Amino acid sequence: MNNNLLLEKQLCFRLYSLNKLMCRLYVPVLKELALTYPQYLVMMVLWQYKAGISVKDLGAQLDLDSGTLSPLLKRMEKQMLIKRERDSTDERVVLIKLTQKGVELQKSAEHIPAKMFVVTGLSPDKLQELNLTLDQLIDNLGD
Amino acid sequence: MNNNLLLEKQLCFRLYSLNKLMCRLYVPVLKELALTYPQYLVMMVLWQYKAGISVKDLGAQLDLDSGTLSPLLKRMEKQMLIKRERDSTDERVVLIKLTQKGVELQKSAEHIPAKMFVVTGLSPDKLQELNLTLDQLIDNLGD
DNA sequence: TATAATTACATTGCACACAATTAAATTGTG
DNA sequence: CACAATTTAATTGTGTGCAATGTAATTATA
Numbered sequence: 001m002n003n004n005l006l007l008e009k010q011l012c013f014r015l016y017s018l019n020k021l022m023c024r025l026y027v028p029v030l031k032e033l034a035l036t037y038p039q040y041l042v043m044m045v046l047w048q049y050k051a052g053i054s055v056k057d058l059g060a061q062l063d064l065d066s067g068t069l070s071p072l073l074k075r076m077e078k079q080m081l082i083k084r085e086r087d088s089t090d091e092r093v094v095l096i097k098l099t100q101k102g103v104e105l106q107k108s109a110e111h112i113p114a115k116m117f118v119v120t121g122l123s124p125d126k127l128q129e130l131n132l133t134l135d136q137l138i139d140n141l142g143d
Numbered sequence: 144m145n146n147n148l149l150l151e152k153q154l155c156f157r158l159y160s161l162n163k164l165m166c167r168l169y170v171p172v173l174k175e176l177a178l179t180y181p182q183y184l185v186m187m188v189l190w191q192y193k194a195g196i197s198v199k200d201l202g203a204q205l206d207l208d209s210g211t212l213s214p215l216l217k218r219m220e221k222q223m224l225i226k227r228e229r230d231s232t233d234e235r236v237v238l239i240k241l242t243q244k245g246v247e248l249q250k251s252a253e254h255i256p257a258k259m260f261v262v263t264g265l266s267p268d269k270l271q272e273l274n275l276t277l278d279q280l281i282d283n284l285g286d
Numbered sequence: 287t288a289t290a291a292t293t294a295c296a297t298t299g300c301a302c303a304c305a306a307t308t309a310a311a312t313t314g315t316g
Numbered sequence: 317c318a319c320a321a322t323t324t325a326a327t328t329g330t331g332t333g334c335a336a337t338g339t340a341a342t343t344a345t346a
Contacts (some may be wrong), residue, residue, distance in 0.1 A: 067333075214327095
């Protein structure tokens, strides 16, 4: 009887469970900003690229393709968080830019990282170590 | 300028990315078994509960609700991997049991954990340590 | 410079996740 | 026993992920 196929033994199941748990913990926090979890990730990129970023580059940062991003960005545009405009120098490119509302939302988000850190219950050292291990793993699994 | 909202600093983004990377690595492996990733997780539980398990208990193991499991299990039933039958002692309960095909699929899956371990590129010790840290985190975030 | 190949994005279809609601069966209580 | 509360699944609707395909714009090549 092979017992390697037990759920509890799988790293993949831990990552799957943790990702879901993490998302759920963000839900009430992000509800105040009227953002979903993936939308929050998009906003973090946009707050970093205030001049605007192409859908392609945004997808590279988040590791998402246009099949995911196109409808997601449309919903965010409907919420007036972003604008979408064609790059005049290359009409294939769609540039994503924050609206004033999108820029201002950053202020309401600045407390989130510290808040979520507390929830993890990890010491700063332990978190740092975990982040390094996960980065190594991401690199190993990397595309 | 607050830089805590950088994607690279977020534990949540690492978990989000790793979960996706992991799923993608399983796809070609699971394709041979004609299983999706969540279906594989369900199968692991069922290979452990050969006598059958209720949808509720299955959901408790996987941390999934009936909104996810009901359609997923129907698809697995259509593939003849499982049977679904009402518990005669409590008609509210639906018992999930493997078909012969479902039982036999385990043989084709037994090579997967070792195969995926190699892909992680982690030493056994490092994997063990990571698993412990993740378990602690799951516990801290836990329901 | 035609046209073939590539690039960037959108669209379609399928499979999760999950909140909210519904429906049926069972249990608890007066 | 009657009836309210609880339990278990199924259903509905929304929002991702992602493969596959379509389309328009740009670039490369004969």
